[in-house]
Every structure is written in structure tokens, then in C-alpha cells.
Amino acid sequence: MRIPNDHKATIQPQRSSGEEVARLTAENSALKVELSEARKSNQQYLQNVAHQLTAPLGAIKWSIEALKDPEVSLSRKSKLLSSIYSQATILVHLIKNFALMSNLEADLELGQFRERPEPVDILRLCINLANDFQPQAAENEKKIVVDEDSFAGTLQGKKVQMVKNLVAQALSNLLENAVKYSDSRSTIVISAEQATVDKIGDTLVISVRSTGLPIKTDENEQLFKRGFRGSTAKQKVPAGTGIGLYLAKRVMVLHQGAIGLKTTGRDSRFKLMFPLSRLV
């Protein structure tokens, strides 16, 4: 067949058909492996999610059955009611995370918030969240302390322009992890400070500090990926969705801020960083 002159320049040097088949076969195999790994990871993720949703519901179901048992004393029935309340709180938190995840993806694609940012008293928000998690922390004699002086010194009476529900969920996720993975009888501290951060400049940093499970330094970056759970965390608490830190990071990106982690041995400090321009 005659090829017109203007097409000749784009024609690649011919490979032998054997070479081409080998190349395509190798490419095909690599894609198959990639697809199979993605499927496996997705399946694992869905199983984790299912487990996280089923476990509290199952516990609630059995507690209700025990409530109906005439042989169970009134004081124990009262404990069962508290337990049902705790499990329901866990479920609400989880489901909010999933709802948030789908909204956040859409917001990030649009590059704008679904809800309008408003000036928020972030110290009040931290105190309220600390109070919410206090009962869970108290089960293992842990304490959550808000370092109010650090907030007063850093904020100088200013508020933070943000979407309250999103930041509350991000902070809740940090607190939930701290409560889950810190040592019994330890103290979790929430504090504020100003710091200069690469690519963002001057920032307001809200930190959640705890002592307990060491985090492997080579996993620091991966911790913020969807579905990833640190190896030490998995050993201590086998079940988990691995979306809490991922969501917290997305929330901070949407606020033109960032999330960070500093670990020293068994001490971990997760940081939410807002650009100082958000102080109003």
C-alpha cells in the first residue's frame, strides 16, 4: 500500500510482531496485577467498613435482648442503657464520617464549600469536643485536657473563619484516635500556637498530643491515605475503617491549610494548620 507523504513522519519504526505481542502481553499482565490489587484493597476496605458498622449495631441488639431478661438486675439494665448510648454515639460518628467523605469529594472537585464558612470560637469547639470524648477516655482512666492559656495567647480573642461541622469532625477524628491508641491513665492535650509552615506561611496550629502507641516513621505520610491503617494500630485494634485521618486532611485542604504529624518515640502530635488569614 502507498502511504501519502504527509503521513510518513508520524509512522513509528516498525517492531516485529513478536516483540509487539510480548510488549502488549507484559503490559496486560501488569494491568491485571494492578487491578487485582485495587480490587483486593477495595474489598478489604468494604469489609472493614461493614465490620465497623455491624459491631456497634450487634452490641446494641444484644443489649436490648438482655434488657428484656427478667433475671437481669435494674442496676445492670441501667449499665446496658449507657452502653447502648455509647454504641449509638460511635455509630453516629461513623456514619457522619461516611456522609462527610462523599460531600468532601464533591466540594474538593468544585473547589468550594457546601456550607458557608463562619467565624467560630475554636476554643469553645475544642472544649465541647473534649467533653464529648471524656466518657470514652474515662473508661481507661485517660483524661482530655484543653490548654486554655495557649488558646488565649495565640488567638488574642479572635475567631477562626471555617466550616464548623467539617473542622469539628476533623478534630473528633484526631481525638477518637488519641483516645483509642493512647496509654491507660495518660493525658491527651489539645493546644494552640502559631507557626510558620512551608507553602502556607504563618499558621494557627491546633494540636492533639498523646502518649501511647508508637507510629512507624515510614508510615507517617501513608496514614493520611484513604483506608490505610498503621501497622502498630492494626495490631492493637484490628478493626477500623482507616478514613479518619484521610478526612481530616481533606477538611484542612479545603480550608487552604494542612495536617501534620510529629512523633517522638511513643509521643504523637497531630496538627491541624489554618492559614493566619482565617483569623478574624
Added chain:
Amino acid sequence: MKTILFVDDEPWFHESLRYALEPKGYECLFATDMTTALDLLDTHEVAVVVTDIMMPAGTKFPNIDSQETGFHLIRKLQSERPQIAIVCLSVIGDESKIRPLRTLRLDYLRKGEVPLATVIQTIERAAGDGGERVWRFS
């Protein structure tokens, strides 16, 4: 009084079981990992171990994958303490992981899904009370 040992890192599940079993005269012990469970077995005469699958192995077994700790505990109990009856309570969704349990001498019940009364009855039978033991797998 017969003793039941619950091994699970989600101990709130067992409040309801404990409250239903104690009035029937059983003593209930709790461990949140395999190491603690085996320590308790060294110091207590236990009739039935009720175990989860996914849970921490604890300090003595750092190389056990926490996703499979229960399988290790079951194998260890069946080889070293065959007199102890085992009831496995778990919510593992992957059927292929559960299948090997069918060949072992134990009951397998889905945690939180099977009615509480069924679990109580299964534990009572495993303890040698409440009639002839029939292996349950549901």
C-alpha cells in the same frame, strides 16, 4: 460454679452475655488479647472459652497477625487443652476465612447477629449443661 472465659477486644459485647449468664450460676472472666487469655487459663479452671477472631495477640505473640489471632488461639487450645470447649463468636465477613473452622470441634456464631438466647444456650451446652451438644455453625 463453671467458668466461662471471653476473649475479645470489644468487651462491651459481653456485658449482655455476662448479665444473662451470671444469674444462671456461671462465673465470667474477660481477656482482650490472646496473651492475657492464656495467662488466665493458667490460673483458672475454665469450662468454655468464647473467642473472637480479630483481636490483638498480646505481648507474648508479637508475630501473630491480629486479623487471625483467634485461629491461633483455637489451634493452641485444641492441641494443649482439649478438655476446654470452644465457642467462636465473630463478625468476619469473608466466608473463605471462616470455612476452615467447620472442620474443627467448635461452635461458630455470628456476633451480634444470632439471637442472644441462642448464644446463651450454645454456651450452656458447651459447658455440659442444657442438653446434648450439637455443633452450631450459623
